[in-house]
Amino acid sequence: MARPFIDKVVTANDLREGDVVYLTETNNWTRHLSEAEVLQDEATAKARLAAGSGDVLKIIGVYLADVTAAETGPEPRHFREEFRRTGPSNYFHGKQQRAENV
């Protein structure tokens, strides 16, 4: 029996700055996970991953990350993705410096 599909977002890093970014419904890259497009089936996820992967002048290391839909937007399912969303724990750097990004 096929496994049930887990919602996903397309994520990558910004080519110039290295920041974590997410693909939106309007084909833009956002630093806010809450603005990411949530992909709810396999075919759409593959298509959106392919679309995101073509943006080679803007992003690097594109892949699909599992999320859970919540009222405030998608929530990471893996702690690695939670760390990517929030930044390092030891300094108020990266994402924490811009609270609106979290």
Next chain:
Amino acid sequence: MYKYTQFDTDFVRQRNAQFRTQIERRLNGSLTEDEFKPLRLMNGLYLQLHAYMLRVAIPYGSLNGGQMRQLAMIAERWDKGYGHFTTRQNIQFNWPKLPDVADILDALGDVEMHAIQTSGNTIRNVTADHFAGAAADELEDPRAYAELIRQWSTDHPEFQFLPRKFKIALCGSPRDRAVTRAHDIGLRMVKRQGLVGFEVIVGGGLGRTPMIGKVIREFIPPAELLPYLEAIVSVWNLLGRRDNKYKARIKITVHEHGIDKIRALVEARFALLRDSFQGNDQRLLEQIKTGFAPPAFKTRPLKAFDQHYGSNRVFRDWVDTNTHPHRNEAYAIVSISLKTPGKTPGDASAEQMRVMADIGERYGHDELRVSHEQNLILPHVHKSDLGAVHKALQGAGLATANIGLISDIIACPGMDYCALATARSIPIAQERQRGEKKIKTSERKRLDLQLFSSVSTESMTFSPFDQSTTPSPSPSSTF
């Protein structure tokens, strides 16, 4: 310290110019990421979780005040105001932006530094005893040999696409302060019939498959060192597995084939390579050695130091814990702890780097070292200057007296930064450091004495923690 020759300067400049154009071609789309990735890795540039990371080589951990100050400038101008000193005696900047990297590399080149082969499947930065040239128990300064190996391995045409990364460490003392048995090759200096040479250890390593290295040669004279190393690496280059990166390190090759077979293959290869250097390596070694002459040691009275040591408990604790015996009895080796409780192990702010640069220049014959334990070392400090050094370190939050204690913990960046990590390590280290504060000082001293005594009886003499039970004639002559 080793001074760049014109060849070195030109090589680094040309390499930086080459990488600058490669970055430009990546940014304008002429290079794909698949094409660019091996090029950036060869120049020390990773992509981590939140940003790029640039790993800068500090050969065998040695640097001077000017170089440290340049690292501080880079941290402030292009990063977030700090750097992370690593177990390979390097420094990492965690937040550089790709368009800035070429300028950062040029700034490094201005002070005879670079980031070449700090990543990729190559021979990485050669590490050595951080007390080299200063330790009381040293047979010979290993840094000249480390520099020879660095020059041999840099851009070595046969070893740019090895099965996996390759790490070499050297120690010149009977007491191993370079963790030689946990390296792909460990070189432990030994003396045989009056001649200094190296015991060669192969196949050690840490990571997901920790292995203790095995002795492949009990003694190799300096004149045959490079051909023997070349023989080992070339044998592994052919035999090492490329089908699985987790099985590719030489520790797995040695484990799977056995040390006897590896030794036989290496000896056969060595027989072919033995005369191929034609003495050029030895002529180069002699030139290199001139750069590692000891500094002009000062001669001064020690009375003021003895009085300060006797009257100031905070200073005495720091001296007892953070200094080590120097070959010159009027001097001490100072370890600056980068393990302040609650802080990230190995990190230093730009301001702290400048303070250490100033202290190194003023009191340390302009020499600093990075230890594999992620601390900074002042290898040559006259004991009469220890009070001033301690005071300056206190002012910069760098006077934590915990070298060799539980809170002197080594921690990789872990999943706070590293894309390859499986867990966070920094919060665990911070928790451990805070935990040690709960141990009473008297208990800590007893614990430390036990630890020292289990490691080396030699250290007992140098750690007069409990004056009531371990009387010492004079502090200036006991550490």
